[in-house]
Amino acid sequence: MSSTLVETRLSAVAAGERPVEEAIQKADVLIEALRWIRQFRDKVTVIKLGGSVMEDPNALRHLLVDIVFMETVGMRPIVVHGAGAAISRAMADAGIEPRFIHGRRYTDAATLDIVADVLAGQVNDDIVRKIEELGGRAAPLTFRTTPVLYGEKLQLNDDDGLPIDLGYVGHVTRVDRTTLDNLCYAGIVPVIPSMCWTEDKQQRLNVNADTAATAVAQAVGAEKLVFLSDVNGVRTDKDDPGSLIHSLDREEGRRLIAEGVIGAGMIPKVEACLETLDRGVRKVHIIDGRIRHSLLLEVYTSQGVGTEIIRRD
Numbered sequence: 001m002s003s004t005l006v007e008t009r010l011s012a013v014a015a016g017e018r019p020v021e022e023a024i025q026k027a028d029v030l031i032e033a034l035r036w037i038r039q040f041r042d043k044v045t046v047i048k049l050g051g052s053v054m055e056d057p058n059a060l061r062h063l064l065v066d067i068v069f070m071e072t073v074g075m076r077p078i079v080v081h082g083a084g085a086a087i088s089r090a091m092a093d094a095g096i097e098p099r100f101i102h103g104r105r106y107t108d109a110a111t112l113d114i115v116a117d118v119l120a121g122q123v124n125d126d127i128v129r130k131i132e133e134l135g136g137r138a139a140p141l142t143f144r145t146t147p148v149l150y151g152e153k154l155q156l157n158d159d160d161g162l163p164i165d166l167g168y169v170g171h172v173t174r175v176d177r178t179t180l181d182n183l184c185y186a187g188i189v190p191v192i193p194s195m196c197w198t199e200d201k202q203q204r205l206n207v208n209a210d211t212a213a214t215a216v217a218q219a220v221g222a223e224k225l226v227f228l229s230d231v232n233g234v235r236t237d238k239d240d241p242g243s244l245i246h247s248l249d250r251e252e253g254r255r256l257i258a259e260g261v262i263g264a265g266m267i268p269k270v271e272a273c274l275e276t277l278d279r280g281v282r283k284v285h286i287i288d289g290r291i292r293h294s295l296l297l298e299v300y301t302s303q304g305v306g307t308e309i310i311r312r313d
Contacts, residue, residue, distance in 0.1 A: 170205025233307030
């Protein structure tokens with residue numbers, strides 16, 4: 001047999017083996033995920049969407065695919081979202097200059113109307129529609145449909161103890177858990193914008209999306225709260241993605257803050273995560289939402305792609 005013929009047959013055999021090997025690798029991935037699928041079945045995960053993810057249609061689509069997958073295999077995802085960049089663009093179009101005080105958007109009456117239109121209208125509707133286009137079911141929970149967040153005006157003081165005027169900015173004091181439980185039980189993904197009503201339903205308030213997601217996670221006793229960030233998690237060197245810390249407990253987190261290992265930009269988010277753990281949520285994750293399928297990789301693989309902050313107890 002000529003060497004040319006032998007090489008041709010070997011190439012054909014190798015070509016036939018490659019699809020089998022690829023299929024086996026896919027099966028291995030599913031087997032690894034099976035453990036986590038069983039563990040988290042019927043457990044609630046609150047996912048906070050915001051930041052650059054909302055500005056990247058491709059990244060957003062992959063995250064919504066992940067959310068549909070999670071619901072399909074028995075998890076109960078709840079989405080809480082902001083829309084800061086879109087709101088700022090709409091304000092610019094209206095000739096309104098954005099103002100931020102202590103990291104919060106000053107919200108006068110004109111700004112509140114824009115926030116409501118963009119956040120509880122355009123963006124919320126878009127997320128719900130895309131989830132349904134991907135084969136899932138979703139419910140918009142806004143003041144225009146079924147509100148689930150209630151609160152009051154946020155009161156902050158300056159360094160002299162004097163009150164700071166933030167306009168119509170609030171914080172969540174009550175979450176309608178019954179509505180969320182019923183939707184999750186029915187296999188419907190709740191989609192919640194970061195706005196709330198006052199208890200008398202006379203005033204809408206703009207709410208920070210991180211704190212809104214935290215309030216929801218605490219109210220429903222979530223297994224997980226996932227923050228989508230522009231970095232891959234907590235790092236020992238903020239400029240080196242390879243220095244990612246995959247897992248922290250509360251004590252380690254506080255120690256790293258005290259030692260200056262966790263940098264200034266990450267400190268508020270980590271402190272918010274630690275506070276969330278203290279209020280009953282079992283795990284908080286910080287992941288880079290721009291990584292394709294980062295949500296599935298974090299939840300359904302042993303290593304994960306971000307930082308999980310956990311209660312050791």
